[in-house]
Amino acid sequence: xxxxxxxxxxxxxxxxxxxxxxxxxxxxxxxxxxxxxxxxxxxxxxxxxxxxxxxxxxxxxxxxxxxxxxxxxxxxxxxxxxxxxxxxxxxxxxxxxxxxxxxxxxxxxxxxxxxxxxxxxxxxxxxxxxxxxxxxxx
Numbered sequence: 001x002x003x004x005x006x007x008x009x010x011x012x013x014x015x016x017x018x019x020x021x022x023x024x025x026x027x028x029x030x031x032x033x034x035x036x037x038x039x040x041x042x043x044x045x046x047x048x049x050x051x052x053x054x055x056x057x058x059x060x061x062x063x064x065x066x067x068x069x070x071x072x073x074x075x076x077x078x079x080x081x082x083x084x085x086x087x088x089x090x091x092x093x094x095x096x097x098x099x100x101x102x103x104x105x106x107x108x109x110x111x112x113x114x115x116x117x118x119x120x121x122x123x124x125x126x127x128x129x130x131x132x133x134x135x136x137x138x
Contacts (some may be wrong), residue, residue, distance in 0.1 A: 019104045025109060027069035035126030036113050042093040044124070045132040046114075057132070058084030059094040074116065100124065 026129040032050030036043060048067075056064035056075065063078035079098055085091070103118040112128040 020042055025069075025072040025107060027071075029109050030069060030107075030114075033114075034099045034129050034132050036129050037126040037134065038125050039093050039097070039124070040089055042090045044093070044097055044126075046126055047132055057136075059097060060084060062091045063096065063098065069107065072106050072108060074104055078102075097124070 030048040033048050035046045035051060037046070038044065042059065044059050047056050049055070054064060054066050056062070061082040061084050063079045063081040065078035066078075068075050079101060081098070087096075100116075100118060100122060103120070103122075104116050105119045106117045108115045108117075114126040114128065115123055116126070117123040
C-alpha cells in the first residue's frame with residue numbers, strides 16, 4: 001500500500017512540475033525590458049519602464065499606459081496613443097493589439113520571450129531586445 005501511495009504521489013508531483021500555467025513569475029523581471037513581436041508582417045514594440053509600472057511602444061502610433069503585475073497575472077490600463085495614419089494592414093494590427101492589451105490576463109517570461117495571454121486563449125509572443133529600433137514600421 002505504501003509503495004502505491006509513493007508512486008502516485010511521485011506521479012502527481014511530476015505532473016505538477018510540468019504545468020507551466022501555474023508557474024510564478026517575478027513582476028520585477030519586466031522592469032526595464034524591451035520586446036518586439038510581429039503580426040502579419042507588422043512590428044509591435046513593447047517596453048516596460050524601469051522606474052514605474054508603465055509601458056510604452058509603437059506600432060504605427062506611439063502608445064503608453066499603466067500596468068499591474070502580480071505573480072503571473074497582468075492587467076494593462078487604458079493606453080494613450082498618438083493619432084497618425086499609416087498603412088491599412090499596420091493600422092488593423094494596431095487596433096487588434098490595443099484591444100488585446102485590454103483583455104490581457106497572464107504573462108510568462110521564459111528563454112528571452114514574453115508571452116501575454118488573455119482569458120480567451122489568445123496570445124502574443126514577444127522576443128526580448130536590447131533596445132527598440134526606431135522607427136519600427138515604415
